[in-house]
Amino acid sequence: MKPINWTQFLDLLGESKLLELNEDHLQQIVKLPKAKMSFQQLEHYLSNEFQSTKKVDRSKWHQKDKYLLIWCVVKLAELRQIKFNELHQKGVFEELASILELPEQFLLVKWMSLLKQNLKEIPWTQEEDEILIELRKKYPNNDWTIIAEEFISITKNLRYQKQIRERYNNVINPQINKKPFTDQEKQHIMIKAYQMKKNWAGISKQMPGRTDNKIKNCYNSIVKKIAKKIHLDKLDLKQEQLILKYIQKYNTYNPDFLANQIEIDHRKLSHIKVEHVNENSNTSDHQIFIPHVIPRHQTVIPSVQPMPLLYNPYYQNYQQHRYFGYPVIFFQSNAAMQS
Structure with a gap:
């Protein structure tokens, strides 16, 4: 195939170069950049x-660079009537290298970084x-x-590249231990x-022959x-x-031991200790009452029971509180508090 430059490429495209890309179809294949032109x-x-920066050695392309690459690949594939899974075999990146004046392998790596996973999930051959x-x-x-x-x-x-690395590390590496995990492991x-x-990769380094993927699967199964x-x-x-x-x-x-222990601990935590109201309080009802949390200065109860002051006229209005000195809330029933 004779190399062509950008001008020749546009001449071959003719009026089709003005047509917009089919983004609905492309979104199933590549990660479209936000920058569209x-x-x-x-x-x-x-x-x-692009001409002023393309020769700069940079590993990360700008959004416009990515869009330019996608546009060129799509237009060239349409021109040559090539399917997306045949781009490399049919020499699309070799031809694109002469159009954009960049190395073929460089363009191929950049294209691969844009591919969505579904296009790369092709069954491996022996x-x-x-x-x-x-x-x-x-x-x-x-x-x-x-x-x-x-x-x-x-x-x-x-x-x-990631697909190749994971295929080797998790599937075909001769050093992989494919036996079931032992109890100790x-x-x-x-x-x-x-x-x-x-950190599955870190754990796998401590377990020679066991892959991070197998370790993660083992963990998830147990949990x-x-x-x-x-x-x-x-x-x-x-x-x-x-x-x-x-x-x-x-x-x-x-699992049986841990489930049993979790249940035991749960019961302990959910158990609520209750205290009966003082039997000498002569309250109208004897409901069990758990006091609300009150500020510390209100909840200090004297160690010696105070004497009722029944005869001093000044305290006639307080006779209904039989144990003067205790917080009133301490003697109230649940029903009284809710009202």
Whole structure:
């Protein structure tokens, strides 16, 4: 395919360059940037700002840069009648490299960063797995950017860098231990989940052969079993933290034991101690009453019962309070207080 520049590209597009992008369709494939431009705005941007900054080595593009890339990919795909999952195989980014005067691999990485997950969830083939294993042997020092670039170049399949890394680490790594978790490992996971705030990657480093994804799944399974035992259909963060604290406290993740202990503690907390009204008070009813919380200066009750002052005329109006000196509220029934 003969390389073309921007001017030749626009000539090939003809009147179609003036047509707006089908955003409803594109939103299913890529993350559309907020900055949108008409063709005239886009051409002005490319001729001025983009041309002056495109050679600058920057890992993060501006919103207008992203829109320009999407526009070019869509128009070129329409022109060549190429499906989105065939862009790389059909040489779209190779041609786009000559149009925008940027490296093909650079444009491919930028495009992949815009893709939505559903387009990347294509079933892996055995051939892809074998190629990925060999590339990991070639680059053992976690250089996933280089591995992703070579992988795409060899297979001609679009795979996002994160997708490639997770495929190797969680599925095809020969060092993965695929046996069921032991009781000791489960206990370690539950203890560390609380201490390390569910840092699965950090926990996996302490458990050689166990992936962070498998560790997270094991944790969620245990927590759900405990929640079911204590009749919780849905867990919120507070309830989950409570379960983790019980696991720490009793050093066990056994659902039956923890559910029983949580129930016991709940009963203790919900038990209310009540005090009977003094039998000598001669109140009209003997309801059990739990006093409301009153300021400290009102709730100090004398240790010696004061004598009723019945004969002094000054106190005739207080005879109805038989134990002068106590707060009146202390002797009131629930019904009286509510009224």
